[in-house]
Amino acid sequence: MRARRSFFSADSPALAQRLLGATLVRVLEGGARLAGTxxxxxxxxxxxxxxxxxxxxxxxxxxxxxxxxxGTAYVYFTYGMHHCFNVVAGEVDQPVAVLIRALEPTEGLDRMHAHRASGKRPARPLRDTDLCSGPAKICQALAIDRALTGIDLTTDPRLFVESPHPGPIDPVNLVNDARIGVGDADDWARAPLRWHIAGNPNVSLVRTPSCGATKRPRANRE
DNA sequence: ATGACGATTTACT
DNA sequence: GTAAATCGTCATA
Incomplete structure (x- = not known):
């Protein structure tokens, strides 16, 4: 079921956890449907x-x-070549959001492969778990760019969220650690504001408990 | 008008 | 592990 306003109306840490297990759906011009958990x-x-x-x-x-x-989409362009997609949380005039960092692809994988491969030399085919294992990879795979920033995810036919099904992920199955790519300059940079589904092979990075170093997930390598 | 810098990804030593 | 790719955005002037 398509998520409505009340689903998004929460502080950003709450929405970040609530979004896990939900489905992000992108409908292309022509009607093709791309989706991932x-x-x-x-x-x-x-x-x-x-x-x-x-x-x-x-x-x-x-x-x-x-x-x-x-429930508004916030899409920005960075590093001169990448887009990242966020879901706005909180309330009007409260500038808080959730960055969507990884999906497990579920629909339209062929189209995602085509989007991710375009403009590159013939490399070996990407594995499905590398299709959406990072915020910019999601945008490339689902063809999300700044044309979609500011749209209302509760009504726009091109991009929306479907509620977690059958229900929210049990918190015991979530890993909570520091955000990626924000450095470690202060307490905000080190704050545990990132969540992912434990053991999921589509996740962008994992931190080893011992040294805190970030690595590709085991299932993503080789 | 200018310059420094990304909420990243990929390829390569 | 390190570095390059590549340009919109924003602060400063």
Whole structure:
């Protein structure tokens, strides 16, 4: 069932956990449906959060969607070549969001392979678990770019969320650790605001308990 | 107008 | 492990 406003109306850590096990659906022009189960998320907390685009309340053309209603899409372009997709949480004028970091692909895998391979030299075929194992990979596989930033995920036919089915993931099956790619400069950067489904092979990175180093998931290598 | 820098991915030593 | 790719965004002037 398509998630409605109330599903998104929560603080970002709560929504980050609630989104795990839900399905992200992208409908292309022409009607092709691409989808995957959300298996990894990160919460960004607004003006106080030094790692958030909305740090210090920064409100610009790029971050404007973060200030909109919960259930709004926030898509940004970075490193000159990648897009990342967020789901806006909280309430209007509260710039908090959840970064979708990894999916387990479930529908339209052929199309995802084509999107991920386009514009590259003939490399060996990607494994399904590498299709959406990172925030920019998701956007490439599902053809999500800035044209979709600011849209309402509760009504837009092109992109939406289906509630976790059969139900929310049991918290005991979630791993909670520090966000990726934000450095470790302060307590915000080290805060445990990332969640993923334990043992899922589609997750972007895993941290080894002993040294805290990040590595590709075991099932992703070889 | 200019310059520094990414909520990343990939390939290569 | 390290480095390159590549350009929109934002702060500074």
């Amino acid at each position: 959300i298996v990894e998320t990160e919460a960004y907390l607004g003006p106080d959060d030094t790692c958030a685009h909305s740090h210090k309340g920064r409100r610009t053309a790029r971050t404007e969607p973060m200030f909109a209603r919960p």
